Amino acid sequence: MNKRIRLFAALCLPLAILVQTAAQAQTQDTSERDRSLIVGFLEDNLSGAGRNIRIDGFKGLLSSEATLESLTISDDQGVWLTLTDAVLDWNRSALLSGRLEVEKLSAASIELIRRPETAATTTTPEASVFSLPELPVSIDIGAFSVDEVHLGPEIIGTQDPILLSVFGTASLKDGNGAATLEIDRLQGPVGSFRLDTAYSNADANLDLDLSLTEGQNGLVATMIGLPGTPDLSLTAKGSGPLDTFIADIELATLGQPRLAGRVGVSTIVDPSELQETDEGAQTATSVPQPKTRSFFADIRGDVTPLFDPEYAAFFGASTQLTVNGVSYPDGRMTLDDFSLGTDALSLSGALAIGTDALPTSFDISGTIQTKDGTPTLLPLAGDKRFIDRAEISAQYDATRGEVWSAKAQLSGFDQTDLTIKDVSVTAKGLISRKRHAELSQILRALEANIQIMASGIAFTDPALQTAVGPELAADTQLTWRDDGKLVISDFIVLSQDTKLNAAGTVSGLDSGFTFKGNVALDTPRLSRFAPLAGRPLKGAVNATAQGVFTPLGGGFDAQITGLGQNLEMGIPKVDALINGRSEFALTARRDETGLNFDSLTLQTPAITAQGSGTLTGESSNLELAVRLDDTARLNAGVSGPLSVDANVSQSTPTGPWQTTATMTGPGGSQANLSGSIANTFNTAALQLVGTAPLGLANNMTTAALVQGTAAFNLRLDGPLALSSVSGTITTQEGARAVLPATGLSLSFEKFEARLDNDNAQISAIARADTGGRLTAEGRIGVTSGLQTDLRVIVNNLTVSDPDLYSTTVNGNIAITGALLTGPKIVGALTLGQTDVRVASVALGAGGDILPITHLSEPSDVRQTRARAGVLATDSNDSAAYGVQLDVTVDAPNQVFVRGRGLDAELGGRLRLTGSTQNIVPIGQFSLIRGRLSLLGNRIELTEGELYLQGSFDPSFKLVAETNTDDMTIQVTTSGSVSAPAVDLTSSPELPEDEILAQLLFGRALTEISAFQAAQMAAAVATLTGGGNGIVGSIRDSIGVDDLDVTTSDEGDTALRVGKYLSDDVYTDVTIDSSGKSVINLNLDASDTVTFKGSMSPSGATSLGVFFEKDY
Incomplete structure (x- = not known):
């Protein structure tokens, strides 16, 4: 490796000489090159996401002393670190020998204003490979000093900034190393940190002297939150060979020791490693051998002043930690005994680890309970947590068998929002080492069966209590083998009638684990989660996910299926789509290439949806097809099937989403959507073109009934708001409208609505079937209550009601103002x-319809009754204006x-x-x-x-x-x-009948003849249109049971007079305007049989028998 470095240095030496020569010739040009090349290189390579580095005044990289005036590091909120007047005094030529010799590295000041902003992690469709981060630059500093280090209030949580000085030295030469570090607080409470350490390879001797001291309200006490921020001192000192090294540790506050003790390590020499000297003494062989080392720790003291007073009952006056153990060259380790004790905590035991890194024995026991039995406040962060008692024990001894066991019991758990009466954990299993005959090696295995039971669960939040219930149980079977895989045979969690079940294999525990298996959830009563969701959930759900999952990297390759029954969310339009039996299936995978939806299906009695697609960091494409059996389920005022086929795609990570969709709806309506939606989903450029039958509007209002077809060509360009919509809506030939209230039937010669700038410009011409013409011009605003300004011209319009x-x-x-x-x-x-x-005659003389209670009334029947005006409605439902x-x-x-x-x-x-x-x-x-x-x-x-x-x-x-x-x-x-x-x-x-007799005949009612009575009845019929108010008075005055005026097909008037002769015998006489009469006689023989006879003026007679049955 050193040869390669020297070779690289030799190749670069001519270039370095050339650059240096040019630097001496042209100083100004060198400065500019430093800025443009070297500084740019450093800034680019040291900067990163959320970290921007700026270097100013950089000089002399190729000289023996390099300086820079300032270096700043900033994020999106601004500069958070500033370094000024830095100097690097170093030996350039030493690099050619593979050495870095820095004589001085110093800075006038470092100002750390605040903690840097954590860069937001962008979630991408791709899964990441789990790995440790790599730094772009390697830095090795020998000796350095900083005159002033400014720490901002946000760094340590104080009101004022902290000012420090830093000085240090470091050397590493010929197997000997030494380092010193001195940090002093320059303002405020006294504070200093000292580190002086040295080590020699020759005698394996280590010297360590570490101390930290500070006055009240010091930096360390403030940062760790010690109550009262007392003065503080911490020392760790030790000197000697590593074979018998012991260090003394002490922590003190207010001048009083709080924790003190010793930690050490010593070598246990194997006699086989010794040799005799000439004098007969034994010394270690010169050949280094792996060593057996014993280690210990014994630290104790009163730590209650280091915690809030409320934890005094837990710690008490004495806290002790003791550890004694041995580590062996073959990898074995034993903790012969360890113990941790406070007033409320007692934990002790022994542990032995074999050469295969598996336990060969352990015996551990512990309890948490105050001496007086009162609840114990646990020293944990966050909400206060109390327990009455906790107990744990675990045992295993390989010399006695492969079985291990453990149990834990907790009672009286209490925190602000939750109490649990009892929690029990029972675990048992095997630790086995079996030799494999074919592989000639020992295979290790761990097996565990763990059962957890919690009872008496009580949340203060009623919603959580309803969801979880008073009891919770869990049971799992785990197996780990030498292949590195953890097998979960069965993992079950039960909460009331909800069950969570999982099984599978966990592998890659050393590199970001992967789970392969299935997870199932079965909850027959979603209503228990309704308070938690804040919605009136109902129904049952059974869902299963199976596949491969890598949680740390976010990857998966899974198939998810679900079955719902009678689902409800309390949103009527959604409930109408998911009620009944719902089936859901998704096959998807997420890896380094992106997120892929191989298939997505949703099936309910109302809706069928299918989809697929791919999302990656470079491009994306999604396909979706939806079918709705009847839009009436959405209370949209229209009825009929609806289908939508859509595609959205993105060609670049920040580019727009290209969108196309084809829609077919009720009544033959159809539309095509095309265009793009911004990546931020706040603007779009979309066009919608299609046709729709006007009759769809008939289900939304009874004021007008329309027929025909409307064509629309609309465009949305800009923010997703109505104000961005433009285009036209027109009616095609044959469009008609009927206004039932006026009896008008209109044929549209023209109808056009042109949308632009929040307004719809209306232009319409219609002719009435009865004659005449209507013309409308103006605008209707599409926002702010539909502000309207329409002018309607009525020209020779015939309005009629045939009966009125x-x-x-x-x-x-x-028509002006806001329509809404x-x-x-x-x-x-x-x-x-x-x-x-x-x-x-009185129109609608049939009388009112009697009240009717409609059971399971279909929506179309209810709509018909509403249009007929016989449906009772709440007055509050009417328009408020x-x-x-x-x-x-x-x-x-x-x-x-x-x-x-x-x-x-x-x-x-x-x-x-x-x-x-x-x-x-x-x-x-x-x-x-x-x-x-x-x-x-x-x-x-x-x-x-x-x-x-x-x-x-x-x-x-x-x-x-x-x-x-x-x-x-x-x-x-x-x-x-x-x-x-x-x-x-x-x-x-006078009475009305008397007035009428006087009006018509100038006589009293008792003085008129039968024929005049018939005439008078006809006059009454003329006046009342068939009413019987006056006729009833005449009937009563002449003592008959029936008096009626009839009209023949030829327009002749006749008077019919009838009377019961007995309970079963009825007769009537009809006299027409010519004086001819007909006599009828009825005899009721029984409730169902009647004899009828009649005689005409000509003497003709008739007789009949009639059978009548009411049903």
């Missing part, structure tokens, strides 16, 4: 000829109200204000002219009005008034157009 009204509308409407928090509609509408039809209104409706005339004998014309102006939740109408349509016709009687209308109160079913009131000789009669028709009410009043006051 028909009109033509013109005008302008503006309360927009406002302002505008003016003008009505053309308007026909309002008062319903001849109403649409503000300020709309003027003008109709100067030609508002005709007809039906039920009414023929009226109204006109006026109506202003709708308030909100959709509380419409406040101002103004009305008032009566211009009109009349009421009953049985040829024409009664002039004297009062009338028409107005809206929140729906498209207008409300009105019309009053007709006439005078007879004896009274004044008023007929008032009022209410909604679909279900008006009629009131008859008179002065003087």
